[in-house]
Amino acid sequence: xLLRNALSRKTRTLFITSILLAAGSxxxxxxxxxxxxxxxxxxxxxxxxxxxxxxGASTKEARSRLADLGVSIESLRSDSVWGFASPxxxxxxxxxxxxxLSHTPAHLLDFPSQDxxxxxxxxxxxxxxxxxxxxxxITRIQSxxxxxxxxxxxxxxxxxxxxxxASGVSGKPGAIFMGxxxxxxxxxxxxxxxxxxxxLTNRKDPKIAALLDSRDIWVIPMVNPDGAEWDIASxxxxxxxxxxxDNGSGVFGVxxxxxxxxxxxxxxxxxxxxxxxxxxxxxxxxxxxxxxRDFVDAHLNTxxxxxxxxxxxxxxxxxxxxxxxxxxxRDHDVFTKMATTMAKWNxxxxxxxxxxxxxxxxxxxWAYGAHGIFAFTxxxxxxxxxxxxxxxxxxxxxxxxxxxxxxxxxxxxxxxxDPYRVLGTQxxxxxxxxxxxxxxxxxxx
Ligand code: 0X9
Ligand code: ZN
Numbered sequence: 001x002l003l004r005n006a007l008s009r010k011t012r013t014l015f016i017t018s019i020l021l022a023a024g025s026x027x028x029x030x031x032x033x034x035x036x037x038x039x040x041x042x043x044x045x046x047x048x049x050x051x052x053x054x055x056g057a058s059t060k061e062a063r064s065r066l067a068d069l070g071v072s073i074e075s076l077r078s079d080s081v082w083g084f085a086s087p088x089x090x091x092x093x094x095x096x097x098x099x100x101l102s103h104t105p106a107h108l109l110d111f112p113s114q115d116x117x118x119x120x121x122x123x124x125x126x127x128x129x130x131x132x133x134x135x136x137x138i139t140r141i142q143s144x145x146x147x148x149x150x151x152x153x154x155x156x157x158x159x160x161x162x163x164x165x166a167s168g169v170s171g172k173p174g175a176i177f178m179g180x181x182x183x184x185x186x187x188x189x190x191x192x193x194x195x196x197x198x199x200l201t202n203r204k205d206p207k208i209a210a211l212l213d214s215r216d217i218w219v220i221p222m223v224n225p226d227g228a229e230w231d232i233a234s235x236x237x238x239x240x241x242x243x244x245x246d247n248g249s250g251v252f253g254v255x256x257x258x259x260x261x262x263x264x265x266x267x268x269x270x271x272x273x274x275x276x277x278x279x280x281x282x283x284x285x286x287x288x289x290x291x292x293r294d295f296v297d298a299h300l301n302t303x304x305x306x307x308x309x310x311x312x313x314x315x316x317x318x319x320x321x322x323x324x325x326x327x328x329x330r331d332h333d334v335f336t337k338m339a340t341t342m343a344k345w346n347x348x349x350x351x352x353x354x355x356x357x358x359x360x361x362x363x364x365x366w367a368y369g370a371h372g373i374f375a376f377t378x379x380x381x382x383x384x385x386x387x388x389x390x391x392x393x394x395x396x397x398x399x400x401x402x403x404x405x406x407x408x409x410x411x412x413x414x415x416x417x418d419p420y421r422v423l424g425t426q427x428x429x430x431x432x433x434x435x436x437x438x439x440x441x442x443x444x445x
Pocket of ligand 1: 073074182185257309310311316319320321353354356357358359360362377379
């Protein structure tokens with residue numbers, strides 16, 4: 001029923017289930033947030049409110065045009081997309097003769113429950129501190145910068161060489177796992193956090209020990225703490241995406257995944273500050289993206305990077321700012337081989353990110369474009385927003401989503417020493433027997 005791109009991958013027929021945080025959730029409001037403000041626009045001013053809209057669009061070109069106009073596309077099928085649009089974005093969409101098929105003010109969206117297990121900022125830090133306390137010999141917590149509102153951006157370092165741990169600099173091949181660029185994508189924090197926990201809990205397992213001994217591992221689970229806290233601070237989910245940059249006139253937020261400085265602003269992002277895909281005033285205008293940039297620039301041993309987002313069950317690789325594939329065919333082959341291999345474990349759809357829609361300024365285009373890092377975006381579960389809960393699938397999915405993505409993460413770690421070796425068809429002598437070209441789905445690491 002659906003076109004290739006829209007179909008084979010996802011029916012991302014979204015629905016944003018929730019906005020309201022479950023009563024009794026342990027997620028706490030924080031002092032930073034002004035709970036009387038709603039959605040980053042003028043409180044209570046209906047005309048400034050974001051809306052969740054369905055817009056007719058049946059090609060990737062039409063979707064890219066909508067992204068250009070400032071729509072934050074969250075879900076798509078063959079004939080239309082769903083996404084968020086501010087009033088001014090919506091006006092431009094209509095002026096461009098797109099059909100708006102449905103329109104739901106953001107505050108009317110439904111809500112999930114039982115989300116206490118998700119980590120807020122303090123809880124995420126506490127979880128890292130706990131892991132650090134249990135594994136002080138091979139872990140360290142480091143701030144890589146501060147958010148717009150002054151929160152530390154925490155990085156969790158795992159390295160078995162004491163000098164590397166102390167200095168934060170290692171000669172071992174590096175892997176970075178990141179989460180929560182987008183505020184409402186809370187599951188994208190849980191998975192890297194659980195990965196750190198898994199690696200340390202199983203540190204005596206010979207296979208894991210071999211990985212830990214030979215890799216420089218960084219987990220940066222919450223790149224956008226202000227936005228994530230804002231999303232939950234009132235006790236009701238706000239479906240907030242951006243950071244909390246004050247753009248003036250009661251308008252807040254820059255889309256951090258449009259703010260990286262590689263081909264910044266060349267499509268699929270907006271200069272309208274009210275847009276959910278506002279690219280910021282300049283490339284790397286935001287302290288959060290600056291922190292990631294500076295961190296990666298200072299860790300040139302980084303070979304692979306995985307940034308978690310949600311949702312749709314996709315494995316995305318550059319380019320995202322244009323439809324053309326990566327020019328370096330060998331690199332392109334590595335990306336596609338890694339993506340298809342990882343997809344055999346998690347069942348996600350591997351594809352170039354611009355097949356979804358063109359978007360410039362994202363993490364992976366920059367990491368690969370600036371540093372040649374094999375950088376992937378995972379769009380976690382659910383595949384479908386209507387039945388799956390969209391950004392708010394509930395805590396019940398956390399364990400399965402982590403398990404689905406464990407082997408892909410271990411594979412990323414494994415191949416980090418030399419990602420080009422995935423092109424070989426023979427056993428590589430790597431740490432594991434994921435022997436290409438087949439992958440045994442039952443393989444346990
Ligand atoms: O639009 C995004 O930033 C990502 N999707 S999300 O629903 N998590 O917001 C996808 C980015 C993929 N990259 C490009 N299409 N360039
Ligand atoms: Zn995202």
